[in-house]
Amino acid sequence: MNFDPNAFLIITTGSMIAISCGLLGVFLMLRKMAMTGDAISHAVLPGIVIAFLVSGSRHGLTMVIGAGLVGILATVFIEYLSNKVKLQSDASIGITFTSLFAIGIIMITFLANEIDLDQDCVLYGEIAYVPIDLWITGAGKIMGPRVTYLSLINMALVIGFITLFFKELKISTFDKEFAATIGLNTVLVNYGLMGMVSYTTVSSFEAVGAILVVALMVVPPATAYLWTKNLYKLIRLTVLLGIIISFLGYYLAYFLNSSIAGAMASVAGVFFFTTVVLQRKQIPRIKKKLSTMKLND
């Protein structure tokens, strides 16, 4: 097979998105907030529409700020409903994201004639357009695909956030009370993480769509978690899985001539279910081994 620069670009962009999502996903999963990530990725929709109205463009800082704010607002809302209103947490999540998503869709429908933003692109995204969606400077110079830059920046920010606050994230994830007693600002860490999740959702929704952001956020960490308990190994394995998933996903989509993002999620699913089946078969075997070992001693 010849080297295909488009394929390379798409796979690289896909990998970077998968890495950003997966890194955040590890912490979401460990904090039992997997569904909060799902909720945020739906709830940012009104923020995206408002930002779009304000700036008139689908890219840029306004979009990030708009979605980031709404994402954090959604988190505050969920916390408020479950802590102050005393609603059970799954219902808080469900009510928050469905109402915000409904508001977003209504806004899009009302403004359908004025803005070039349709529902499909928010839900699915199309990473196949990456090579043709170029960043052209004011002077008319072509700098390369825009989304690739976006995901590179996003990945850098996510890695920066996690390295910078690794200790805080780790402690507050595994022992919230302890983190609070030694004076860590767990609330700030939480909102920081949610802000990063919102930002990642926005910067990736054009490429992979809202629901597939969730696939990349939850499935690789979940798969990796079945193989290891060590946090460092978990992170490394998640990153590795993200890259493999983008690579295989691209070629699956190429072969089937279908949505790349969907194919990436399907490949992630294959890894996930294979792991579950293998674990199921292995656990009794390991137990058996352990019991025979004890007998021999």
Place this chain on the structure above:
Amino acid sequence: MEEFIYFFSFQDPNVLMVVTGIVLLSISAAMVGTFTFLDKKALVGDAISHAVLPGVCLAFMISGNKNPYWIVSGAFVTGALSTYTITWVANYTKLKEDTVIASVLSIFFGVGIVMMTQLQQTGNASLSGLDHFIFGNAISIVGQDLWVYGFLALAIIIVILVFYKEFQLMVFNRSFAESVGLPVKRLEFLFNSLMVLAVVTGIQAIGVVLMAALLITPAAAAKFWTNRLSLMLLIAVIFSVVSGIVGAYISFVLPHMPTGPWVVIVLSLIAFLSFFFSTKKGILTKWISKRNYQRKIHRDHILKALFSANEQGHEGLSSSEVYANFPGKSFRTQYAINKLGKEGYIYEKQLVISLTKKGIKEAGRIVRLHRLWELYMTEYMNIAPDHVHDSAEKLEHIITPELERQLDKNLNFPQEDPHQSIIPRDKDKS
């Protein structure tokens, strides 16, 4: 207005059909949703509604058109598959349930999208309505669909009513249901099937992403009005039907507007109103009763201050002294003084506030409760006299007359409290 009358007079058979359809599916979703909400499985519905997509695509692939029988069957198969996958993975791995739900949801949806892009390439013209499955539009439902969806919704409602007692036991006390010999596993299977069916019937009208709201929100709102299951079901159904009709009306009046989002907006509005204004657990209700309690405490404290001034031989306290007793609360103090004055407990003469006869009686009651409780603490709980004040400070506001009598009797009608202060007696009574 004309449109309003046209819509609600149901003279248009299409309108009548759409409204009947949405009412039936609102009822079935709210009923199923109430049980899933109580079972803390609200988000499983979200997973099912996403997992329906590959089934719908599969049905298209096989039948080649939008035949509702095929679509319902396809959607049911993958929807059911997703619930069993969730249970299976959650039972056999160390993954938490929310991670499993999110994973299954996004994987199924991803597979669905792959299939959908495959379908779109075939260029089949009858596929044009496929996006209604994602965003939902009740107005797009036509005759044949309605019969299928309406029949299914009706079936769900009937089955739930028939198995009401069994489901109730299953949700509230699973182990008890097992011990009295109910086939819990089979009931659960039945209930899961109903849940999948409810999602499947609602998808075309409400849409994939928003279907979760139709299951969760009515039940969550109803929970704020009652604790009884039967009443909760009824309230959830009413909320859901009202939002369904309003949503259908809005999408009828505003062309191109999908029904689902409006149904969800109305539902959420009802839910938030319930959270704030419900007479039982609403935020506002709780806030008001908390504020009233704080006002009562403040009132009690002012009366006590005046009472102790009386005990020390003063006629009353100057108003500046009263205010100085509660630094930083002058606004509240002023309110309380005004109110006490109106109620005839105190009177003000030449800037000196004194207790009226009625006020002395009331203040004496509070002080008596305080001192009785202090005495009780030292006598019966062996707590040192210098440690009992704080507890008495809290209890003096809430001890009922019955408790007071009991305390008095148990302490043998004492004269003095542990600090040798005289316990004020109400001369009218004794």
